[in-house]
Structures are given as C-alpha cells and as structure tokens.
Amino acid sequence: MADLIKLGEKLAKEGPHKKEATPRRVRGLFAGEWIFDTLKAVYVWEHPYYPYFYISHSEFKKDVLKVLPESQEHKDSNTKGFHLARLEAGSQFTSRVLLFNTPSLDNLIRIEHSAITWFSEDEHLLGPHPKDPYKRVETLPSSRTIRIEFDGTVVAESSQNVFLFETMLRPRYYLNPGNVKWELLEESETVSYCPYKGMANYYNLKVNGKETKDAVWYYKYPTAESAxxxxxxxxxxxxxxxxxxxxxxxxxxDARL
Structure with a gap:
C-alpha cells in the first residue's frame, strides 16, 4: 500500500491541483451492487493532466466502507489528514481506498478507478480515469502523407489519414490500413482502455530482426466521438x-506533450 500512502500524504499536505463539483449523476457498481448513486461527485485533479471522481462518504451505501487500522508506515508518517479504507460488498473487497479529512478534501473518498465500475449518467466509463470536462478530442481527415520508418525501413506510407488532436497531448496519426506492410506486424495480447476513444488492441513491430512491443494500436469499435x-x-x-x-x-x- 506504499504508493497509496504516498499519494495520501501528498494530497493531505499539498492539496489537489484543483477540484470542482459536477452536476453529473455518478454511480459506482461493485460486486453487483450499486454502492453509491450521487449528484454530488467532485472532480479532483491530483495533478494537472486528468481528474478523478471523489465521492462524499455520506453518499455511500450503508456498511460498504470500513476504515482500516493504521499501518506502521502510516503511523510513522508526519502527515495526517487521511485514512486507508476498505470497500466490501458480498464476498468481494478492495483496499485501494482513501478517506480524507483535510479542509481541501474533507470527507471525500478516493477509490482506485479500476477497482469498481463507474457510470456517468448512463455511460459506462472506460479507462483509468473519467473524462476531463476541459479536454477535447478532434478527428480530422488529412491528405498529408505520413511515412513511418523503423530502423531505416519504411513500414507504412499513407495519404489517406485521420489526424487525432487531443487537448494537452501530441497529435496522433491514424493511417489507412491498406498502406501498411502487414508482414512486419504481429498481434499483441495487450489491451488498453481510453475514456475518450474506447478499447484499443495492439500489434508488435518486427523489422530487421528487431521487435518493438505494442508499437501500433487500433480501435475496432471506438466511441462515437472518435468514430x-x-x-x-x-x-x-x-x-x-x-x-x-x-x-x-x-x-x-514526454508523451503528454
């Protein structure tokens, strides 16, 4: 739990980068139970890049949250203002939970996003965090020629592309699959989830005896905004x-640039 304690110490001492209320209905599903259903969720930016949903302790279903005894590592910390907690429903549990009691995060609960299933209104949220209300994803067709090389070998060249621009991130170039040297690609078992684009699958790239893991990704069924x-x-x-x-x-x- 060292990473969770470190995060708790940082936020208790410094406060979040920023926070704001949201009018969205936010629900959490865990072990087949709705553990909270609230109109009072709070966006909390733990850093500048994207937010988390924090939920008030009072919005949780009765008896699903339990404060844990302080670990020795937590007891030895010079920072107070948070507790480790445990979420229990049925026979399932997760301890990836923080309860804050600082002025900036008073009585707010942080649950690891991957530990439960989140809904914003009736949309099932994918990815490691909710969408940032200030971030925009724009997809534009482009006839500019994109050439991809690896180890001096051309692996793709296309002038039928879609450029994807995402706030605070570098542009990404989605190429026509007919202009890629498929013999250089090998399916990867990696799967990832993006709040803005959906579920991604990957290919490894093999050129001149050199393999690069997960060098290529694609979305079979992207979200409507990234169709x-x-x-x-x-x-x-x-x-x-x-x-x-x-x-x-x-x-x-830095990939975020």
Whole structure:
C-alpha cells in the first residue's frame, strides 16, 4: 500500500491541483451492487493532466466502507489528514481506498478507478480515469502523407489519414490500413482502455530482426466521438520515426506533450 500512502500524504499536505463539483449523476457498481448513486461527485485533479471522481462518504451505501487500522508506515508518517479504507460488498473487497479529512478534501473518498465500475449518467466509463470536462478530442481527415520508418525501413506510407488532436497531448496519426506492410506486424495480447476513444488492441513491430512491443494500436469499435478512427492503425510516435510530407516529426520526451 506504499504508493497509496504516498499519494495520501501528498494530497493531505499539498492539496489537489484543483477540484470542482459536477452536476453529473455518478454511480459506482461493485460486486453487483450499486454502492453509491450521487449528484454530488467532485472532480479532483491530483495533478494537472486528468481528474478523478471523489465521492462524499455520506453518499455511500450503508456498511460498504470500513476504515482500516493504521499501518506502521502510516503511523510513522508526519502527515495526517487521511485514512486507508476498505470497500466490501458480498464476498468481494478492495483496499485501494482513501478517506480524507483535510479542509481541501474533507470527507471525500478516493477509490482506485479500476477497482469498481463507474457510470456517468448512463455511460459506462472506460479507462483509468473519467473524462476531463476541459479536454477535447478532434478527428480530422488529412491528405498529408505520413511515412513511418523503423530502423531505416519504411513500414507504412499513407495519404489517406485521420489526424487525432487531443487537448494537452501530441497529435496522433491514424493511417489507412491498406498502406501498411502487414508482414512486419504481429498481434499483441495487450489491451488498453481510453475514456475518450474506447478499447484499443495492439500489434508488435518486427523489422530487421528487431521487435518493438505494442508499437501500433487500433480501435475496432471506438466511441462515437472518435468514430472516424475505427479500424485505422496508429504507430506509437515515440517508438518509430514519423515523417509528415517528408519532414521528420519532432521527437518528444514526454508523451503528454
């Protein structure tokens, strides 16, 4: 639980990056039970990049939350203002829960997003966090030529693309699958979930005897807002060389940029 304690200490001492109330109906499903159903959820940005939903202790179903005895690591901490808690329903439980009692997060509960099933209104939320209300995803068709190289070998070249622009993130280029050298791709077992785009599957890239894991991803059934990227392939910019109309794309040191 060291990582959870570290997060609790940071937030109790420094407070969140920002927070705000939301009028959305937010519900949590755990072990087949609705453990909360609230109009009083709070967006909490633990850092600048995306928010979490925090739920008031009073909004939970009776007897599903239990405060845990302090661990020695927590007792030795110089920071107070939070408790470790446990969520129980039926025969299932998770201890990835924090209860805060600081002025900035008074009586708010943080549950690891992957520990329960979340709904915003009637939409099942995918991914490791809820959508940021200030983030926008825009998909635009583009005839600019995208060439992908790895180890000096061209692995794809397409002028029938969809460019995806997402607030605070670098552009991603979704290529026509007919313009990719499929013999260089091998299916990966990796699956990931994005709050804005849906469930992604991956391919590994094998060139000149070198393999790069999960270098390519695609969405079979993206969300409605990202529908134009369905079935298209996106090469992980940070793992390959990308040329736009023959000009090499600038290398980024942080995928969020």
């Amino acid at each position: 134009p990227i369905a079935g298209r392939l996106c090469f992980y910019n940070e793992k390959v060389d990308v040329f736009i109309d023959g000009i090499p794309e600038e290398k980024y040191t």
